[in-house]
Amino acid sequence: MKEKKYDYLIVGAGLFGSVFAHEMTKRNKKCLVIDKRDHLGGNVYCEEKEGINVHKYGAHIFHTNDKRIWDYVNQFATFNNYVNSPVSLSKGKLYNLPxxxxxxxxxxxxxxxxxxxxxxxxxxxxxxxxxxxxxxxxxxxxxxxxxxxxxxxxxxxxxxxxxxxxxxxxxIKRLPVRYTYNNNYFNDKYQGIPEGGYNTIIEGLLEGVETKTGVDFFQDKEHLLSLADNIVYTGKIDEFYEYKYGQLEYRSLRFEHELHDMPNYQGNAVVNYNDSEYAFTRIIEHKHFEFGNQEKTIVTKEYPEQWDRSKEAYYPINNDQNQEIFRQYKKEAEKEDSVIFGGRLAEYRYYDMHQIIASSLNKVQEVLKLEANT
Known part of the structure; x- marks a missing residue:
């Protein structure tokens, strides 16, 4: 039998796939990471414009209480001391959050x-x-x-x-109410934004790993599967199984990026817009994540949207109906010998960044343990 070119084909260059590739490459496994987008990094990708790192797929603020994960990401980037303190506009007045x-x-x-x-x-x-x-x-x-x-x-x-x-x-399982004058949105011990944007972390993780962008796994599935002994799949689990048990539902987002010829648009990184007269839910001003003093500024308006297959899937709708569909796909996934499912789309759950890194590191240990026992 002909030996395959790679130990792992990793479908999706977001945090789960990039961490997995990094850890396996360290252990002398040969990995190929592919992504259908024209860039690496998944939703944490930043686009540099006017000297500002624009969070292309919405605000990403790193926060965790897990020192192991904090130390892990600090291998690849220096984090600043940004603290998320959003304000919320309602009926013409601004309110602090949380x-x-x-x-x-x-x-x-x-x-x-x-x-x-x-x-x-x-x-x-x-x-x-x-x-x-x-x-x-x-x-x-x-x-x-x-x-x-x-x-x-x-x-x-x-x-x-x-x-x-x-x-x-x-x-809404809970709504945190604080009886202190503390505007820090997160309670976590560690918080910040990587200096130079999240691309620095992705580049560090994927250094020495073969990557290909603009590759749609489903357009050339048979050939791609023939390249590797194992597949790490981070896309939508229902799509992997050709929607045989039905389609899982999501909410999507649309982003409108605007360049303004002024140094400061709203004075804060995140301003929520509560009122229904605004179609968007918030405006992000990216330079404030890194305390920028550029002459211009870039803001992003975030519009929630009904999801369909032509749009990015952001938030799983974890109601009983969707969870039942997902359970059927999960049963299929558990039967697979050479396919590893991981990440928010493959696991049909919302993850913060630190959780997805932890999930990938745990999956690596699980796989290594299995390998050692065979």
């Missing part, structure tokens, strides 16, 4: 945690439900009427393309 003492002062003029908690508790008692049947009832039961109507309702309806009363309660 919900904290600054937000409560802006809403009600409360100055102490006791005063703020009393307002929230009273509203939960008045408007909440013991058994929330939809997202609106769930949110009212967690934070009360004012926060819900000012900062959640219209934003969420734009995000999902449905009324809050038509959305399942499980979408």
């Amino acid at each position: 919900f904290n003492m600054n937000t409560f002062y802006q809403l009600w003029g409360t100055k102490t945690p006791e005063e703020a908690k009393a307002v929230i508790d009273k509203q939960i008692e008045e408007y909440g439900s013991k058994s929330p049947k939809n997202l609106e009832e769930q949110a009212l039961s967690l934070v009360g009427k004012d926060i819900y109507e000012t900062l959640i309702k219209e934003y969420t309806e734009k995000q999902w393309g449905k009324k809050a009363t038509e959305l399942p309660a499980f979408i």
Whole structure:
């Protein structure tokens, strides 16, 4: 039998595939990484324009409590001390996020945690439900009427393309309420943006790895499968199995990038737009991620969209119907001897960056253990 050219064909050059390729290459395995886009890096890819690293597929802010993952990414980049502190525009007023003492002062003029908690508790008692049947009832039961109507309702309806009363309660499992004057969106110990953008991390991971962009796995599947002993597949799992159990659903996003001939457009990296009169949910000003002082600025408006196969799949819709379809694909995947499924599309779940890196590293260990036992 003819020996195959590669140990691993890795379909998708995002974080999962790039970490897997890096770790296996370190162990003298021969890898080929392919991606149908014209660049490496998946959704963390940054495009340099006017000296600004533009997060082409939406804002990516690295944050984790896991020192192992923090140390891992710091091999490939130096991280700055950016702290995510978004603000939210609602009915002409700006509010701090996440919900904290600054937000409560802006809403009600409360100055102490006791005063703020009393307002929230009273509203939960008045408007909440013991058994929330939809997202609106769930949110009212967690934070009360004012926060819900000012900062959640219209934003969420734009995000999902449905009324809050038509959305399942499980979408909002919890809504963090902080009784401190702390605008840091994440509670994680480690946070920042890689200096020079995320491409520095991807380039470090894929150094010495053979890569090909503009290659659609499904256009030349038979030939590509013949090249390697094993496949690492990070695309949509239902597409891999030709949608035999049905199509999984997602929400998509559309991005409009704008160059402005001014040094500062909105004074913050992230500004949410709650009101339904704006079709977009937020505006990102990329230079603020790296404290840029360029003469021009680039902003991105983010529009949620109904997904179809011609669009990028961003957020899985993990309702009961889709989870049942996914379970059938997962059973198929578990029977595979030489195909490894990994990443948000192959696993049909939302991952933060640190989680996807951890998932890939864990998968590497799992594969190595299996190899050692055969």
